[in-house]
Amino acid sequence: MTSSARVLVVDDEPQIRRALRLVLRANGYTVLDVSNGEAALDALATQPFELVILDLVLPDIDGVEVCRRLREWSRLPVIVLSVHGDEQAKIGALNAGSDDYVTKPFSAPELLARMGSVLRRASWEAAPDQPTVSAGDGAVSIDLARRLVSRCGQEVHLTPIEFDLLAFLARHAGRVITHGNILSSVLGSRQESATGTLRVHVASLRKKIEADPARPQIIVTEPGIGYRLRVDQPVAGDLPA
Numbered sequence: 584m585t586s587s588a589r590v591l592v593v594d595d596e597p598q599i600r601r602a603l604r605l606v607l608r609a610n611g612y613t614v615l616d617v618s619n620g621e622a623a624l625d626a627l628a629t630q631p632f633e634l635v636i637l638d639l640v641l642p643d644i645d646g647v648e649v650c651r652r653l654r655e656w657s658r659l660p661v662i663v664l665s666v667h668g669d670e671q672a673k674i675g676a677l678n679a680g681s682d683d684y685v686t687k688p689f690s691a692p693e694l695l696a697r698m699g700s701v702l703r704r705a706s707w708e709a710a711p712d713q714p715t716v717s718a719g720d721g722a723v724s725i726d727l728a729r730r731l732v733s734r735c736g737q738e739v740h741l742t743p744i745e746f747d748l749l750a751f752l753a754r755h756a757g758r759v760i761t762h763g764n765i766l767s768s769v770l771g772s773r774q775e776s777a778t779g780t781l782r783v784h785v786a787s788l789r790k791k792i793e794a795d796p797a798r799p800q801i802i803v804t805e806p807g808i809g810y811r812l813r814v815d816q817p818v819a820g821d822l823p824a
Contacts, residue, residue: 588634590636591635593619593622593638597618600618606694620643620646633659634659637676646676647675659705663685682701684759720815732746747769748781753812759805759808759810785802789801
């Protein structure tokens, strides 16, 4: 389910709403747009949608609060819109439960690609559990159940922390995971000083699984935010630990 999806656009700028209506409808989406957070929550509570495009800066309640309230009762995919460089706002939205973000100004192709990604991911949740994740065009296999990783058919030896880090990203494949979430879930720390340790582990993982660690295609850095794991095949929602 992609281009037939119903999308709710939440933005207080009329020109942005108009541009999104034109682009999305031209690509087959059904669109409803509103200008503030309370109207968005009312629409979400009374109408069916497959995706929300949510601005962070709204005239009543901000996008982070909208996302937080929505997550109390729904797992509906949310893509946030953020002014370029507002990293803390993006981190807040991601921690509140959003699935992805795009920056303003944004390109239509990038937005459409990210929409397709989160919609596909949402559809995977109904699929059977798939404990093995493939990445790098099939070169890398991550067996979450047996804690085995292979590259080009050869087993890759990871330290326990490296595997836990890779498995955590794999269970949330396709999503931007903030440094804070990784630090608390994998390293058991939210201290800023631990961010350097996290970078060391990521660099080590890239050397072991990336074709070109200097230009990573599997563990992708989201500057100032965290990391995203790109996979070849779907995982069923967020796989259990």
